Amino acid sequence: MSTTPAKVAVLASGRGSNLAALLEARTRGELPVEFVLVGSDKAGAGALRLAEAANIPTLALDPRSHADRRAFDQELLRRVAASGADWLVLAGFMRVLDGAALKPWIGRIINIHPSLLPKYRGLHTHRRALEAGDAEHGASVHFVTAELDGGPVIAQAYLPIEAGDDEDRLAQRLLPLEHRLLPAVLGLLASGRLQWDGRAARFDGRPLAAPLRLGDDGLRP
Numbered sequence: 171m172s173t174t175p176a177k178v179a180v181l182a183s184g185r186g187s188n189l190a191a192l193l194e195a196r197t198r199g200e201l202p203v204e205f206v207l208v209g210s211d212k213a214g215a216g217a218l219r220l221a222e223a224a225n226i227p228t229l230a231l232d233p234r235s236h237a238d239r240r241a242f243d244q245e246l247l248r249r250v251a252a253s254g255a256d257w258l259v260l261a262g263f264m265r266v267l268d269g270a271a272l273k274p275w276i277g278r279i280i281n282i283h284p285s286l287l288p289k290y291r292g293l294h295t296h297r298r299a300l301e302a303g304d305a306e307h308g309a310s311v312h313f314v315t316a317e318l319d320g321g322p323v324i325a326q327a328y329l330p331i332e333a334g335d336d337e338d339r340l341a342q343r344l345l346p347l348e349h350r351l352l353p354a355v356l357g358l359l360a361s362g363r364l365q366w367d368g369r370a371a372r373f374d375g376r377p378l379a380a381p382l383r384l385g386d387d388g389l390r391p
């Protein structure tokens with residue numbers, strides 16, 4: 171296996187707490203990757219400030235300065251490719267990427283989504299889980315395809331819903347689990363234990379029959 175650390179680019183639209191978790195995991199020596207770019211569709215994104223503070227190259231690209239969605243996505247992913255990234259992580263990137271632009275990245279791009287997919291694709295996941303009366307909620311990391319939050323799920327973190335939960339409290343309680351889930355999945359991908367076989371995920375050489383599950387000691391089948 172190559173000793174060169176995997177190169178990772180991250181796209182984020184917001185505060186960047188998941189990016190912060192990735193950077194902290196790397197600082198602790200738990201995630202041997204090199205962050206080569208943090209990009210955003212929002213110049214004011216907190217994630218860009220975090221990246222600057224960590225001396226990671228940043229890119230802010232304004233969708234309004236492009237002819238259409240596809241032109242923006244193609245330019246964005248062209249710039250990501252130019253960074254030399256092997257992997258692309260969507261960490262709170264609030265746009266659906268165009269299928270044609272995504273093509274070269276299929277199998278090398280993951281997203282974190284705050285629900286137990288396939289439940290609650292899209293927005294307002296915490297509210298929807300509460301309204302449905304679910305006993306548990308969670309977060310998923312999945313391979314990205316052109317379908318919104320629809321690619322094969324790699325791993326999930328589960329959280330029991332409590333009587334006192336409202337939308338904000340549930341989101342707050344889920345976030346620390348997201349912050350463990352995303353670095354754990356990226357670590358497995360970067361080490362080669364987790365792979366994409368063209369259709370689905372393989373773990374330690376075997377097709378992943380069900381998503382890995384985050385426990386106290388990390389990800390387990």
Ligand code: GRF
Nearest residue numbers: 184185186187188262282284
């Ligand atoms: C997270 O809840 C993530 O699951 C979702 O968007 C949120 C991003 O939060 N996709 P942050 O910017 O990482 O703090």
